[in-house]
Amino acid sequence: MSAAYDTAAATSVAHGPAREQMNIVIVGHVDHGKSTLVGRLLADTDSLPTGKLEAVKAICQRQGKLFEYAFLLDALEAERDQGITIDSARCFFGTARRDYIVIDAPGHIEFLKNMISGAARAEAALLIIDAHEGVRENSRRHGYVLGLLGIRQVTVLVNKMDLVGYRQEVFEAIEREYRAFLGEVGIEPMRFIPISAREGDMIVPGQGRAMPWYRGPSVLEAVDRFEKAPSLREAPLRLPVQDVYKWNEAGDERRIVAGRVETGRIAVGDRVLFSPSMKSAVVHSIERFSTRDDLPAEVDAVAGESTGFTLDEQLFVRRGEIVSHLGGSQPAVSSRLRANVVWLGREPLRLGRSYKLKLTTVEMQARVAEIRKVLDASTLDTEVRAEVRRHEVAELVLELRRAIAFDTIDKHSATARFVLVDGYDVAGGGIILEALSDQLERHRDEQRVREFEWIPSLVGPEERAARLGHKTALVLLTGEAQVGKAAIAKALEKVLFDRGLGAYLLDGKNVFLGVEADLVGRPDRIEITRRYAEVAYLMLDAGHLVVSTSNTFGLADHGIIRTLVHPHPVVHVHVGAEATGAELTLPECGLSPSAEALAQAVQAIEALLAERGLTRE
DSSP, rough: OOGGGGGHHHHHHSSOOOOOOOEEEEEEESSSSSHHHHHHHHTTTTTTTTTHHHHHHHHHHHHTOOOGGGGGTTSSHHHHHHTTTOOEEEEEEEEEEEEEEEEEEOOOOGGHHHHEEEEETTTEEEEEEETTTSSSSHHHHHHHHHHHEEEEEEEEEOOOGGGGOOOOHHHHHHHHHHHHHHHHHHHSEEEOOOOOOTBBBTTTTTTTOTTTTTTTOHHHHHHHHOOOOOGGGSSSSSSEEEEEEETTOOOSSSOEEEEEBBBSSSEEEEEEEEETTTTEEEEEEEEESOOOOSSSSOOOTTOOOOEEEEEOOOOOOOTTOOEEETSSSEEEEEEEEOOOOOEESSSSSETTTTEEEEEETTTEEEEEEEEEEEOOTTTEEEOOSSOTTTTTTEEEEEEEEEEEEEEEEOOOOGGTTTEEEEETEEEEEEEEEEEEEOOOOHHHHHHHHHHOOOOOOOSSSHHHHHHHTTTOOEEEEEESSTTTTTHHHHHHHHHHTTTOEEEEEEHHHHHHTTTTHHHHHSHHHHHHHHHHHHHHHHHTTOOEEEEEEOOOOHHHHHHHHHHTTTTTTEEEHHHHHHOOOOOOOOOOOSSSSOOOHHHHHHHHHHHHHHHHTSSOO
C-alpha cells in the first residue's frame, strides 16, 4: 500500500483532530460491485474497526461461504440473504488529504427511492459499471438521477475487468458509450477508471499491474481530486420557518421564530426578509434552550443548526416562509414552477391530478398543469403524454394553490428539492428548474412594495387580537345570485358583533359605489378586485373580522384577493353546490331565508372560525 494512504491517515477519522470531510455516493446497477468496492476501500485504507475483517472472514468460514468484501458493508440480514443492498448504508474512510463519508446507494430498480435519498446528501459520485455486462438501463437511469440531483463531480469506474481479461478495448467501448450518454443529461465525467474491486486492481496506487495500458489515477487518487463544495456557512442565508412560538423568560410579547439554517448564517442585528410575505425586520436576539444562566448569549446561528430568533418588531409570519438577508440573494416566489421529477409511485402520475408537494417546511397541493416530456432512460428518447409511469423521469409544470418561496437547483439545492405525496405515500422526488410567471405576479409585486413602504402602527396585531378577543380573517362568501349568501353574511356579522367581536360587513357593492365609482361604465374586473382587496386589507390591519360577499368575484379573483390581503387568512364559504377551494359549503337558502336556516349557517361558520383558531368557542 502507498504511504499516501497509510493507517495513520485512515484512523484519523475516529481519533485525530477535525479534518475536512466530504460526502460521496457510490451508485450503479445491481450486482455491478458497489458494496464490494466499498468493502475493499475500507479494508485497503485500514478504516475498519480492529478485528472486523477477521471476524467477518470467520463468520463466512463457519457458514461455508466464500468471503466477499461486500459483507463488510451489508449490515442487514435481509441484504446478506438476497445479495443486494436495500438501504443507503454509510461508512467512513480517510486518506492523507481528507476524511470521506461514503454512501452506498441501492442499485436495484425497486429501491430507486432509497438511492435518491442517499445521493441527495452527496457532493460527488462514483458510478460503477460491470465490464462484463456493460451499460445497463439502470446505469443510464442512475446517471440521470445524479444530474437531476445536481451532482456534477462524477467519476465512472468500470469494474470486474478481471472477467474480461483486463482488455483495453472493452474498457474503451464502455467509456465511449457512457460518456456520450452522460453528455446528453448534462454531466461531464471527470474520468473513467478500469478496476477490479474483488482483486484490488486500481483501488489504491500501485495495484494496476494487470492493466499496464492504463496510465490514469487509482480510485483513491481520483476521490482526492474531487473539489470540496464551498462551505454552506458562506452561502447566502436560507432559513425555512418551522414554527413561531410566543413564550420567553422576559415575559413580553416577543415571538420566537424557529427553523433550521440550511445555508449561510443569521446574526443579531441582521435585517432579514421573509418570503413570500416580503415582511422585513431586524434580528433582536438568537434564542436557545438552556437551564444555565452563566452561558453567554448566542449572537449567531450557522448552516446546519436549528435555532430560534426574535425580531425588533412583531410580524405575522408563518411556517413555510424562507428567511434571507434583505438586499442579498433572495429566493424566487411563484405559484407556478418547472421541475424535473423521478416518479416512484405504483399508480402513474397523471396530467391534471393534484398531489401534496413538500418543500422545506411547506406542504401544499400542487396540480400537474403540464407534462412537457417523459424520458426513456434506456434510449434517451422523449415523448409527450398524459401520464408518467413508475421509475420514469419527466419534466413537469406544477401549479400551486398559492405562491411559495423556493430556489432553483442551480442556486441552492436545499430549497430546490421537493417530494410529491400521493395519498399517504411519498411517490416522487424532484428539483425545481425554473420559476414561471403566473397571473398573480403583478399583484405580488404590489404587495411587496406595500410591505416595504408601510408605516407601522405603535399598536401591534397581537395587542389588537388580545383586546378584541379574536384574530383577523376575511370571511368570503361566494355563490350564485339569489342563493342567500348576502343574508347569511349580514346575520353572521350581527352574531359576531353581539358576542363582542370586531366584525364588519364589507359588501362588494358598497366598495364599488365609493372607491370604485370612477370605474362605472368601464368595468375593469381586475382593478375592481384589486381595490376591493386593498380596502379589505386596511380593515384587516385594523384587527377586524371582515365578512364579505359579492357576485362580482369568481375563482380567478380569489387568488388576487388572497395575495393582496396576505398574511391575513381568507376563509372561503360557498353557498350552493360544491365549489373548488371552499372550506365550507352551505345549502342554498334563498333571498328570504328562515331564521332557522340562517342560524344553522351562522353556527357552521362560527365553528369553522373556532376550528382554525381565529375565534374562541
